[in-house]
Amino acid sequence: MRTISNGHLRRARLPAGLICLCALLFWCFCASALTAQETGDPLPPAEQEPVPAEGATPEDAQDEAPSTEEIARLINQLCARYYDDREDARDALERIGPPAEPQLIEALKHADFRVRFYAASVLGKIGSEACIGPILDAVHDEDVTVSAAAKQALQGFGAKALEAIERIKTTRPQDVAALDAMAAEMMKGGIEAALQRFVVSDGSIGFYPNMFGELVKSGKAVIPTLLEIVTDPGYEFITPANSEWTRAMLRRLAIDALGEIGDKSVVPELQKMAEGDIDGDFLQNSRGLLAEAAMFSLYKLGDTSYVDQYRKQLEETIEQFQGNDAQYRNELSVLLCRIQEYDGAMKELLKVIEQNPGEFIAHYNLACIYASRGQKANAMEAMRVAVQNGYTDHEWAMIDGDLASVREDAEFKSLVGEMKTKSGRRRRIVLQDGTVIELPEGVDIRIDNGLEPEPDPQEPPDVEEPPINDDQPDEGGDETPPEEEQ
Numbered sequence: 001m002r003t004i005s006n007g008h009l010r011r012a013r014l015p016a017g018l019i020c021l022c023a024l025l026f027w028c029f030c031a032s033a034l035t036a037q038e039t040g041d042p043l044p045p046a047e048q049e050p051v052p053a054e055g056a057t058p059e060d061a062q063d064e065a066p067s068t069e070e071i072a073r074l075i076n077q078l079c080a081r082y083y084d085d086r087e088d089a090r091d092a093l094e095r096i097g098p099p100a101e102p103q104l105i106e107a108l109k110h111a112d113f114r115v116r117f118y119a120a121s122v123l124g125k126i127g128s129e130a131c132i133g134p135i136l137d138a139v140h141d142e143d144v145t146v147s148a149a150a151k152q153a154l155q156g157f158g159a160k161a162l163e164a165i166e167r168i169k170t171t172r173p174q175d176v177a178a179l180d181a182m183a184a185e186m187m188k189g190g191i192e193a194a195l196q197r198f199v200v201s202d203g204s205i206g207f208y209p210n211m212f213g214e215l216v217k218s219g220k221a222v223i224p225t226l227l228e229i230v231t232d233p234g235y236e237f238i239t240p241a242n243s244e245w246t247r248a249m250l251r252r253l254a255i256d257a258l259g260e261i262g263d264k265s266v267v268p269e270l271q272k273m274a275e276g277d278i279d280g281d282f283l284q285n286s287r288g289l290l291a292e293a294a295m296f297s298l299y300k301l302g303d304t305s306y307v308d309q310y311r312k313q314l315e316e317t318i319e320q321f322q323g324n325d326a327q328y329r330n331e332l333s334v335l336l337c338r339i340q341e342y343d344g345a346m347k348e349l350l351k352v353i354e355q356n357p358g359e360f361i362a363h364y365n366l367a368c369i370y371a372s373r374g375q376k377a378n379a380m381e382a383m384r385v386a387v388q389n390g391y392t393d394h395e396w397a398m399i400d401g402d403l404a405s406v407r408e409d410a411e412f413k414s415l416v417g418e419m420k421t422k423s424g425r426r427r428r429i430v431l432q433d434g435t436v437i438e439l440p441e442g443v444d445i446r447i448d449n450g451l452e453p454e455p456d457p458q459e460p461p462d463v464e465e466p467p468i469n470d471d472q473p474d475e476g477g478d479e480t481p482p483e484e485e486q
Contacts, residue, residue: 001337001368001402002206002361002393071100078119079112090118097126105134113143120146124153132157132164139182155189159218162186185238191215191225192239195253200395205249207338208368208401212257220263227269229254230290252293259297267301270294274306296338311335326355330362342369360391368402379406387415387422394419 074096077089093100100122107119120138123131138150154161165183169176194214198205215222229235230251241247255273258266273294295306314332318325329348336345346369352362363386370379383397383406394416397403406412 001208001334001365001400002204002396003334066096066099068103071096071103074100075103075107075110075115075119078107079110079114086114086118090122093118093122094125098128101127101131105131108134108138113141113146116141116143116146117149120149120153124149124156127153127157129157129160129164132161133168136161136165136168136179136182151186151189154186155193158190158214187221188225189238191222191229192237192241192250195229195250195257196239196241198253198399199246199249200393200399202393202395203243203245203249204393204396205253206396206400207256208372209340210260211401212260215257216261219261223258223261223263223266226254226258226261227266230258230273231269248289252289255290255293255297259300262301264301267298267303270298270301271303274298299339307335307339323355326352326359329355330359333362333365337365337369342372345369358389360386360389363389364391364397368400371405372402374405376406376409379403380409380411383412383415387418390422392419392423394423 071093074089074092078086080086080089093104104119104123104127107115108123110116110119116138120135123135127135132154135150135153139147139154141147141150157164162183165179165186169179172179194212198211210216215226229237237247237250241250255270258270271294274291276291295310298304299307311332314328314335317328318332321328329352333345333348333352336342336348346366349362349366349369352359353366356362363382367379367382367386370376370382383403397416397419398407403412
């Protein structure tokens with residue numbers, strides 16, 4: 001399902017922090033390589049420009065039982081001069097899988113940081129619990145890229161990594177504090193990742209029943225971090241969340257997760273949030289968005305008063321604006337979907353479409369209801385109309401649990417392709433209050449106390465021609481040219 005606000009989706013830009021993080025890691029990678037060159041230290045024989053065996057390629061590693069020599073050759077190729085060669089070796093080792101694990105564990109101690117980096121990365125994808133300990137050691141690697149790769153690999157092991165840390169603490173009493181800190185960071189990163197996966201690249205989100213299965217399995221252990229995300233304005237995210245809008249969306253998802261986990265100890269905090277804007281428009285700002293999420297989580301936890309009050313307000317408003325009430329019926333349909341009264345939601349959506357046939361969010365949510373009920377033909381028809389009328393959020397459509405029953409349908413895949421094509425032609429920005437502005441091709445904006453259109457960057461800028469001064473000397477003259485105007 002998708003939420004709505006005045007008939008439109010809320011959107012935001014891709015967080016710039018993701019780009020900055022990639023740039024930082026790339027810079028560290030290059031700096032380490034240059035340092036090795038400048039010191040002039042000779043590399044050990046295994047690191048001297050490994051050359052693949054004649055006639056052999058990384059694809060040879062697809063054999064069912066690769067030799068230890070073949071695996072060693074591929075590991076040496078992880079520090080080859082050319083990036084493509086290193087990536088080919090990494091891919092081949094991933095295809096080999098578990099048989100390469102023992103040698104990759106040894107490669108975590110390799111003298112070349114590139115080998116250690118790739119070894120940690122590959123083990124994170126193919127490794128068993130036996131490699132968690134060595135990867136934990138690699139977290140303390142002197143090279144920042146290796147340490148980052150090791151942390152990322154541990155995240156992939158989830159609860160198993162945390163269990164391994166608890167076991168390792170019994171044999172390393174001197175490292176208990178450091179291991180506890182690492183476990184806390186892993187827990188925090190895992191919780192954020194479980195939320196982040198529902199924020200698509202433009203910053204928008206949606207909802208469907210039982211979204212947070214991973215967090216529900218963890219139970220009370222994740223509640224303190226979720227509450228910290230929700231209540232602490234200064235909470236520092238490990239995952240990229242540099243946009244205020246993205247942080248608001250992650251907080252909203254954290255509130256949804258608290259409701260789904262079902263622990264009533266969080267009710268007082270959620271009530272504080274729900275009361276923050278209960279009489280206002282829930283969808284006009286980030287504070288209202290969090291209040292709206294809190295009221296739905298409270299509904300799941302047994303306190304229905306906030307949802308009942310909001311529902312009554314919407315129904316009274318619809319009665320007041322009969323015939324011109326599509327916006328409020330849309331909001332009521334979302335409320336009914338959130339509390340799983342799908343018959344009532346479908347009734348409201350059909351009335352919205354009757355008033356405004358081009359309301360693509362209504363068509364999309366109608367498709368979700370049909371699909372969740374196994375009515376595939378009706379779901380695909382509604383989805384087709386939604387796309388025809390402008391729905392382009394292919395990313396959310398691919399993760400929306402309501403559409404699971406039709407996701408492998410050939411027509412659905414075709415519609416996803418159409419959405420991708422259409423989304424490439426549209427450019428939107430979101431203002432601080434969530435207002436969506438859709439830009440035509442060739443126009444950009446800069447927010448500077450207002451909106452200022454800018455020309456197409458592909459067109460040459462207008463340059464003011466300097467005035468002709470017949471009194472200036474010819475080229476090579478002795479007179480000093482006038483100072484350039486600042």
